[in-house]
Amino acid sequence: MKSHVNYYLSNLGKDIPASIVVFLVALPLCLGIALASGAPLFSGVIAGIIGGTIVAWGSGSHLSVSGPAAGLTVIVFDAIATLGDFKAFLLSLVIAGVLQMTLGFLKAGLIGAFFPASVIKGMLAAIGMILIIKQTPHATGFDASFVGDESYMQESAHSSFTELLQSLHGMIHGVSPGATVVSIVALVVLVLWETNLLRRLKLVRLVPGPLIVVVWGVGFSLWAKNFAPELAISERHMVSLPELGSISNFVAQLRMPDFSYIGNAKIYSIAATLAIIASLETLLSIEAVDKLDPHKRISPTNRELKAQGFANMLSGLVGGLPITAVIVRSAANINSGGQTRMSCFFHGIFLAISVLFFAKYLNMIPLACLAAILLQTGYKLAKPSMIREFYNKGWNQFLPFAITVVAILFTDLLEGIVIGMVVGIIFVLRANFHEAMTLTQHGSHYLLRLHKDVSFLNKALLRKHLSGIPEDSTLLIDGNKALFIDQDILETIADFLLAAPDDNINVEIQGFSVENVVPTGH
Structure with a gap:
């Protein structure tokens, strides 16, 4: 136990600055997602606090x-629209949490391990691209959606990627000079902060670039308001929080589910939908975070489902929104130098403290600062080098990666992942189809070698190889390396053995037998 405490304490120097960055990014997103969901504004903050403080310790x-x-x-x-009552929806969320916990105890977390790396990296790249598209309006002070998280939000959930690009085109005519200056300087600072030249300085290593960006944005905003009104950033382009001022006001914002809806069948169908989709998003995010983790630690997925289920049950009981592991905030955590679960925990604590006592000061932060941080995060997720990496790996890796990216951009996260998975499975089957057996020739001698598992899917390929053996030849069928040979394959070989003497083909079999196999039609 003492070693664990020492481990967390030794990393506080990196975890606390990272938690501040994640907190600054998560705060407006919690509010924005609540607005996009048609839920009370404070429900998003509650979900953020629970996600930070509860899941951080329940998760592995x-x-x-x-x-x-x-x-x-x-x-x-x-x-909410279907049930007509937010408190009824909270009941669905409580039940969804119980279902998620049940999935964890049933060890359903293994599902995440079956997603190919090309699909997961494609998801990351797509999220990065959408982040860039969605945050650019905030970076320039254009009047776009307040929500700027991982896309698939209110406007993008019902519109096409083309319409998003059209909104960017319209943005050119409505930019705010002040917000644009803030974001451009912020991006320059973020880039320079990671150069080897500046990283040699101890101060630069201790203070994360995003914190400098926030200080810069607040300072510029105050200066412009007093000395350069034409560059002043309007209130609608600033962080906007309700000022509670006391714990009693905080508690007054909490809402209980309405248990009178317990007999409504729609409650359970919504709960099942929430549980399944939230679990899939969490498992995909956890898989992606593990790939981004510089220490390459592996997260226990079943424990994750239990923690997320408990958090969602609690969130439903106190008036919060559904919770999942979120890749964008997790990526911001990693990029800011987070090392342990303490960074996530403190971000939840900071969320609670901020909405209680410091809303007035947080409202001085321009959204352009947060947009710049997320633009850099988006670029890191969708680096051109990643695209080149998968292209160099060959079409079996590149096409599932590229199709996942395009599918997510033009649909949404879950649909895009499903499309990517289908394409990935097709390529896996295609690769296994061609690698299951090989035919080589040396004069009139042929060697048909069976590799690993040879299933009924390879029957057509086997027939093609066997039909290509000419008359007066010798064929060796080597099955020594085959771990499994399907009955259909054995029957096809048995059929060929019966017909081979007619063409004067001498066949020898090694590593398996067809003596007890009844040929097709017999």
Whole structure:
């Protein structure tokens, strides 16, 4: 126990600055997702606090950050509209949490391990690209959606990627000079802060670039308001928080579920939908975070489902939104130098403290600062070098990666992942189809070698190889390396053995037998 305490304490120097960055990024997103979901504004903050403080310790992941899920906004919006009561929706969320915990105890977390790396990296790249598209309006002070998380939000859930690009085109005519200056300087600072030249300085290593960006943005905003009104950033382009001022006001914001809806069948269908989709998003995010983790730690997925389920049950009981592990905030945590679960925990604590006592000061932060931080995060997720890496790996890796990216951009996260998975499975089957057996020739001698598992899917390929053996030849069928040979394959070989003497083909078999196999038609 003492070693664990020492481990967390030794990393506080990196975890606390990272937690501040994640907190600054998560705060407006919690509010924005609540708005996009048609839920009370404070429900997003509650979900963020629970995701930070509860899931951080219940989860086995060191770097994942949990909070209100942008990918569920449309589902939540439709659920509230269907039930006609936010408190009824909270009951669905409580039941969804119980279902998630049940999935964890049933060890359903293994599902995440079956997603190919090309699909996961494609998801990361797509999220990065959408982040860049969605944050550019905030970076320039254009009047776009307040929500700027991982896309698939209110406007992008019902519109095409083309319309998003059209909104960027329209943005050119409505930029705010002040916000643009803030974001450009912020991006320059973020880039320079990671150069080897500046990283040699101890101060630069101790203070994360995003914190400098926030200080710069607040300072510029105050200066412009007093000395350069034409560059002043308007209130609608600043962080906007309700000022509570006391714990009693905080408690007054909490809402209980309405248990009188317990007999409504729609409650359970919505709960099942929330549980399944939230679990899938969490497992995909955890898988992606593990790939981004510089220490390459592996998160226990079943424990993650239990922690997320408990958090969602609690969130439903006190008036919060659905919670999942969130890749964008997790990536911001990693990019800011987070090392342990303490960074996620403190971000939750900071969320609670900020909305209680410091809303007035947080409202001085321009959204352009947060946009710049997320633009850099988006670029890191969708680096051109990643695209080149998968292209160099060959079409079996590149096409599932590219198709996942395009599918997510033009649909949403879950649909895009499903499309990517289908394509990935097709390529896996295709690769296994061609690698299951090989035919080589040396004069009139042929060697048909069976590799690993040879299933019924390879029957057509086997027939093609056998039909290509000419008359007066010798064929050796080597099955020594085959771990499994399907009955259909054995029957096809048995059929060929019966017909081979007619063409004067001498066949020898090694590593398996067809003596007890009844040929097709016999």
